Amino acid sequence: MYETLAVVGATGAVGRIVLEQLQQRNLPFKKLKLLASERSVGKEVRFNGEAIKVELLAPGAFKNVDLAIGSTPDEIAAEFVPYAVKEGAVVVDESGYWRMDPKVPLIIPEVNPDAANKHEGILASPNCSTTQMVVALAPLHQVARVTRVVVSTYQATSGAGLPGSEELNDSVRSALVGQTHPPKTFQHPIGFNLIPQIGSSKYEGYTSEEMKMVYETQKILGDDGIQVCPTCVRVPVTNGHSESILVETEKHISVEEAKELFEAFEGITVVDDLPNNQYPMPRDCEGKDDVFVGRIRKDISSPNGIAFWCVSDNLRKGAATNAVQIAELLMKRS
Amino acid sequence: MYETLAVVGATGAVGRIVLEQLQQRNLPFKKLKLLASERSVGKEVRFNGEAIKVELLAPGAFKNVDLAIGSTPDEIAAEFVPYAVKEGAVVVDESGYWRMDPKVPLIIPEVNPDAANKHEGILASPNCSTTQMVVALAPLHQVARVTRVVVSTYQATSGAGLPGSEELNDSVRSALVGQTHPPKTFQHPIGFNLIPQIGSSKYEGYTSEEMKMVYETQKILGDDGIQVCPTCVRVPVTNGHSESILVETEKHISVEEAKELFEAFEGITVVDDLPNNQYPMPRDCEGKDDVFVGRIRKDISSPNGIAFWCVSDNLRKGAATNAVQIAELLMKRS
Structure with missing residues (x-):
């Protein structure tokens, strides 16, 4: 009790x-x-x-x-x-x-x-960027065993807490009038900019945030054989992390199967209709608890790959x- | 004459x-x-x-x-x-x-x-996102033959011309006062948001912008065997496209070799010192003609891979x- x-x-x-x-x-x-x-x-x-x-x-x-x-x-x-x-x-x-x-x-x-x-x-x-990715990997891993993940993140400023979001607003306001707001929370001004560093330099050119995505993914899925190559980037978005993910699996799965697996998994909402401009975006996912998946397609660079786009509110599910x-x-x- | x-x-x-x-x-x-x-x-x-x-x-x-x-x-x-x-x-x-x-x-x-x-x-x-990527791939391709590229882009609004940059400013100003500026140039509001679609739905879930990165890369490098998996994303940055690139080569090259190859190549400037927070960012590359490369590191998910981050002024070299x-x-x- x-x-x-x-x-x-x-x-x-x-x-x-x-x-x-x-x-x-x-x-x-x-x-x-x-x-x-x-x-x-x-x-x-x-x-x-x-x-x-x-x-x-x-x-x-x-x-x-x-x-x-x-x-x-x-x-x-x-x-x-x-x-x-x-x-x-x-x-x-x-x-x-x-x-x-x-x-x-x-x-x-x-x-x-x-x-x-x-x-x-x-x-x-787990770490916010890891959680949403692993939720999305899990249904594919259960059926086809994930062997490799290449992920590039687009991480919101709220990942650095309230000071991060305030610094984004200050930085954007300053930039709109041609000035530079001196950064405190981030390494560089974030307004209208991108910072390809989250955390500190950790291992062979990877940051601490990136290595979390490697080790935590392996630990949660209970499989040290899963190879992950992450690139973590801070973007001028207030809330909601986005990720461009390419996953390779041991067993081949079709795009249709992948979509069905995502749709059937608790905690995932699929938003996937490119011809009608529908896919997950941070502004639509803020304040929601699910992991949103879209742009689901065959990886055209490997035999057993699926590429997709994943967004989730980093303060919530993350x-x-x-x-x-x-x-x-x-x-x-x- | x-x-x-x-x-x-x-x-x-x-x-x-x-x-x-x-x-x-x-x-x-x-x-x-x-x-x-x-x-x-x-x-x-x-x-x-x-x-x-x-x-x-x-x-x-x-x-x-x-x-x-x-x-x-x-x-x-x-x-x-x-x-x-x-x-x-x-x-x-x-x-x-x-x-x-x-x-x-x-x-x-x-x-x-x-x-x-x-x-x-x-x-x-070539297309702006293709040009900067191929400049960065070329020195590696000449020495080790590029076989596969996984790229996620972070593309600035100026890629849609002057109306794109104006719409970003309007959208950001509206969002700062809790309003939504109705989008015209982009499919959705771009201020404090990300849009994982550039161009129209083209081929098996890929957009026209993404397929340009596939076909144009093969044509410029004269090698149809190069497999490219692109994800193109519009970000709330005024000018300067960024790309997270993972490249696999036929012949192994070390990180040190890759750095030397980048540094020796005309048109590339290497900015790569993560422990001192140095890497290319859009705000530093605007108004410059080079392709800027940083975060150069071994791909920890494949035997012959190099991962890096690449930024260039899309209105200039692009x-x-x-x-x-x-x-x-x-x-x-x-």
């Missing part, structure tokens, strides 16, 4: 949506505790008509907490998760810090729910929604 | 840069004629200190013209090129209409200059600069 639920990072861009999702999905807990850094302590947040005060995230905060959902940066998660677990909470963590720990299952409920059965108090939710779904899964099974 | 040069479409986004390039590069012609549609007839354009009146593009306009550079939409080029040739002009055409005609050489001067030796009055300049370079090539050889 999970009676007391804590939301950690409750006032951030993702934390807010976690609270929204908890209300919408009507999860069966009795008491809600909101935790955040000193800056937000004492703020009141309304939840199901009730005003709840934000408390300090610090050792001792998780006594009597059964389940916690963490939406914090890596360095905060590195610190709080161990004492939360020690104090008796099970933690669903959205940060990148614990994902690759062999003792921590990395979960997308539609893809690998059974991995949640075995944990030692920590369960991780973060808050997936974490709440993991919490839901644990509650159902408890 | 090419004594009289005509610029067709002289008042458009690309035509203006053709004139700028003709002045900068100091091409050895004696007389300049400016041609455009009725709307622009009578306008005066300054060239090397002299005011030149725009004349009507119509049969008869090419008498005494030796060489013409055409920057017009396909349907205009379909009409004027035949009578221009009949009246004695050699035409360097930037439209898509003549490119795949087997009698028309398709030229990038750094890549296949010799193809310009044999023509029947028409020479074509259009005006390349066409003026073809004219220059013809003049040098005449």
Whole structure:
């Protein structure tokens, strides 16, 4: 039984949506505790008509907490998760810090729910760009085994939290009057520009964000043989990550089969009618929980390839929604 | 000898840069004629200190013209090129209409200059997204033979001419105040959005823009065996196309070799220092004539692959600069 639920990072861009999702999905807990850094302590947040005060995230905060959902940066998660677990909470963590720990299952409920059965108090939710891609890969992998993925991302500024979205607006406004807004959140001005770097330089010319797409995909699908070549790019879009994906499979599947597999999979919505200009776009996917797939076509450069375009709200399925779904899964099974 | 040069479409986004390039590069012609549609007839354009009146593009306009550079939409080029040739002009055409005609050489001067030796009055300049990609592929192809290319583009609105760039500004301004600017040039609002469609539905789920990248690449490199899988996407950037490219080669080349090949190739500038946040971006490449290459790294999903990021000013090397370079090539050889 999970009676007391804590939301950690409750006032951030993702934390807010976690609270929204908890209300919408009507999860069966009795008491809600909101935790955040000193800056937000004492703020009141309304939840199901009730005003709840934000408390300090610090050792001792998780006594009597059964389940916690963490939406914090890596360095905060590195610190709080161990004492939360020690104090008796099970933690669903959205940060990148614990994902690759062999003792921590990395979960997308539609893809690998059974991995949640075995944990030692920590369960991780994948990186935003990985989650939407793996949801789209899963139905193809189940039938035809994915051997290789080439992916180029078009990632929204909200991936860097509220400061990212604010910097995009400031940068665009400045550019419209011929000025340059000095970047703080991003490496360079993002208004009317593209930045082909997300995260830091990590491995042989790939960034940390790109390597997450490699390792997390292999871990979630339970197959180290899947080869992934990612390119992650920040684009001047507020919310909603997009991905151009080419997937090669061991067994050949036709475009028609691929479409049927996508359509039948929980959590995927197919929008695919090029002659009528219909395909997923960030402005249409914002505020929705599904992964949207379109431009589904045969890869004309390999015998067993399928190319497609995938968009999802990175704050939702890429973060808050997936974490709440993991919490839901644990509650159902408890 | 090419004594009289005509610029067709002289008042458009690309035509203006053709004139700028003709002045900068100091091409050895004696007389300049400016041609455009009725709307622009009578306008005066300054060239090397002299005011030149725009004349009507119509049969008869090419008498005494030796060489013409055409920057017009396909349907205009379909009409004027035949009578221009009949009246004695050699035409360097930037439209898509003549490119795949087997009698028309398709030229990038750094890549296949010799193809310009044999023509029947028409020479074509490739599609903007193709040109920058093929410039980047050429040095690798010469040494290791390119067998396959997977490319995802991030294409600027100026690719749709001046109306495209104006629509981006209008769309962004509207979005900043929570409104939607009704799209005219693009299929959907482009401000803070992405449109995964450039051109019309053409072949098995691919667009006309994407199929240009397939066929034109094969034609310019003279190798029908090169397999290309393209995804073309419009992004809210004013000027400068970007491309995420994965290339597989018959012969293995190391990242170091690839960098050296790029650096040694005329027309390529390498900007590649990820640890110091250095790579090509549209805002840095605007107004420049080179193709910029960065994020050069081993493809971690295939034995013989190189991945990289490529940016170029689509109005320059992607259009005006390349066409003026073809004219220059013809003049040098005449």
